[in-house]
Amino acid sequence: MRRPVNPFELPGKWYKGNFHCHTNVSDGALSVRDAVAEHRKRGYSVLTITDHEQTNDIAGLSDKSLLVINGMEMHPVLPRVGHYHICGVNLPGGYTSSRASRKAPQPCLNQAARAGAVNILAHPKEMSHTLDEFIHLKNLHGLEVWTSLSELEGHVGSSEDEWAAAMDAGVFLTAIGSDDTHWDPKHGWRDVAAAWTMLKMSSLTVANVLKAITTGATYASGGPTIKDFRYNADDNTVTVKCSASTIIDFKGPKGLRMSRFAPAGKSIRSFTCELPDPWPWVRAVVTDDHQYQAWTNPIQNRDRP
Known part of the structure; x- marks a missing residue:
């Protein structure tokens, strides 16, 4: 790719x-x-x-x-x-x-x-x-x-x-x-x-x-602002920072997904997690409380093809 x-x-x-x-x-x-x-x-x-x-x-x-x-x-x-x-x-x-x-x-x-x-x-x-x-x-x-x-x-x-x-x-x-x-x-x-x-x-x-x-x-x-998105090869983690949101998803190939959900009545503005080894790339999707979304392009995980 x-x-x-x-x-x-x-x-x-x-x-x-x-x-x-x-x-x-x-x-x-x-x-x-x-x-x-x-x-x-x-x-x-x-x-x-x-x-x-x-x-x-x-x-x-x-x-x-x-x-x-x-x-x-x-x-x-x-x-x-x-x-x-x-x-x-x-x-x-x-x-x-x-x-x-x-x-x-x-x-x-x-x-x-x-x-x-x-x-x-x-x-x-x-x-x-x-x-x-x-x-x-x-x-x-x-x-x-x-x-x-x-x-x-x-x-x-x-x-x-x-x-x-x-x-x-x-x-x-x-x-x-x-x-x-x-x-x-x-x-x-x-x-x-x-x-x-x-x-x-x-x-x-x-x-x-x-x-x-x-x-x-x-x-x-269609609404949210994405402020930062990057992969850290040292600890194999990915981080996104964004405007107030209710769901933040990291998505990989074939429908793989890791999510953070805001507690009821609250919002979240960041998500960091370690990537599973099989993921060659990852992208972020941010959803706000109006169900408006924003999508990053994928970034590469380590040196995978």
């Missing part, structure tokens, strides 16, 4: 990002400029506009506090029925998917990567993706572990199972949280800013955003 970095051990600061957002250029209700303004108000530092099969004019929308990146939600044919949903991050204005890219996922991913994009599989739980529909794909860099619109519309917002299955098969995809907002008034904007990706970077640049996604310098969240 490709080894992600541990962002909690890297220098830099954390930036809040969203890599899946629609506007009235496709099927969203707000203009590009208004969508950017709403994310700025909500404390985001990175926003990718991903309208369906269309890029946007984003000139002049970035400033020192918010980096706006051009993107597109691409829809190559899914053989069993319908289409894949893949968010290409950092596509040039005027980008167009070729005929071959619309017919199959691999040409789609390859074309976008050649254009400078990193690619994220969107809401696989909602799409009922089986592992063999994406495990073989090259130039796929991330997976939406949490998508707030999918949860709002069909209670299928968590794709942790699909993400974990890929890891069990030896494929690591960076954890991404996205709201997939369409600004639909019928939802009361409850999907907006209800999912995000935290990126550890030395500065706010497109190059650093792409590097964070490709190396795993992220964690995904």
Whole structure:
């Protein structure tokens, strides 16, 4: 499995990002400029506009506090029925998917990567993706572990199972949280800013955003903050520190799990334990009292492959 970095051990600061957002250029209700303004108000530092099969004019929308990146939600044919949903991050204005890219996922991913994009599989739980529909794909860099619109519309917002299955098969995809907002008034904007990706970077640049996604310098969240997560080889322990939570899980391969539960009416903010020897890697999942969660990427246990 490709080894992600541990962002909690890297220098830099954390930036809040969203890599899946629609506007009235496709099927969203707000203009590009208004969508950017709403994310700025909500404390985001990175926003990718991903309208369906269309890029946007984003000139002049970035400033020192918010980096706006051009993107597109691409829809190559899914053989069993319908289409894949893949968010290409950092596509040039005027980008167009070729005929071959619309017919199959691999040409789609390859074309976008050649254009400078990193690619994220969107809401696989909602799409009922089986592992063999994406495990073989090259130039796929991330997976939406949490998508707030999918949860709002069909209670299928968590794709942790699909993400974990890929890891069990030896494929690591960076954890991404996205709201997939369409600004639909019928939802009361409850999907907006209800999912995000935290990126550890030395500065706010497109190059650093792409590097964070490709190396795993992220964690995904729908609420909790993860403050530290690291493995200590000297005593074979793993530790996570977080905002107030009710459950903290360490998860390994094949559904292995160790948990700490807060006493009734109380909260917990850390968990340390010794790892069982068979675990080659470990990741943390934090759950707060509203059942909102946050997910780290896995870190390696010792020098196991």
